[in-house]
Amino acid sequence: MRQAASKQPLSYEALADELGMTNPRVLNYPLGCLDRALVELAANWKDDIPHIQSLVVNKQTGLPGPGFDGFLTDEGYTWNDSIERRSVIEQYRTKIYEYPYWNDVLSELNLSPSPNEIADLIDGAAYGGGQGEGLEHKALKEFVCNNPHVVGLSADHPKGQTERGIPSGDRLDVLFYHKGQICVVEVKPKNASPQEITRGLFQCVKYRAVLEAQATFNNQTNDVTVCLALAGTFPHKLIPLRNSIRVKVSNVLMR
Structure with a gap:
């Protein structure tokens, strides 16, 4: 229900991670x-x-497995290739997102919405910015910039840029751009608090929205992804937030 409300699918791995399962x-x-x-x-x-x-x-793939195809054909959907299948599934997701009775379904099944256990962190993230750029933050930023693979990009991906300005007045820690693909990386050092990491997640959402709006205005088709790169460990209690706002998190081991 949380994913439906946020209009975001969820990978098997991400859900297993949230539920503490070792095998998706x-x-x-x-x-x-x-x-x-x-x-x-x-x-x-x-x-x-x-x-x-x-x-x-x-x-x-970002899609459910072939076992779901039977449900789609039962409902009258048809397709001829993988591109049309993706389009059909995206159409079907709209039905899930717009279904108005999920709370009634929960009630009928004697279930409750998943609790929000990090409201204090989210509220606290609104107050007080970071402590400025320390040596560790700067070193992590430069390391990520020169090693795109640590945030999931290909090993031969061009190096990024640091401190790139965007129309909102923000400066991005790291920006990768290649063939219409934009990847923004916000970095947090090892000593970042859970509240600071929470703020970083929302900063990623902001950067994605600004760059997508800029691309739309310029009639460009840039694909924008965002990533939070951590030198430390990502707090388990923040996994539900990560899953609901579509921000990738990468743990970076500097060598």
């Missing part, structure tokens, strides 16, 4: 149970309930 494959069974529960409830209600479990996707 074990999610197949509970997701199957969820599917059966929704089918039974839809029959009782005599109304369709979208298959919300299809928001859990393959990390590489």
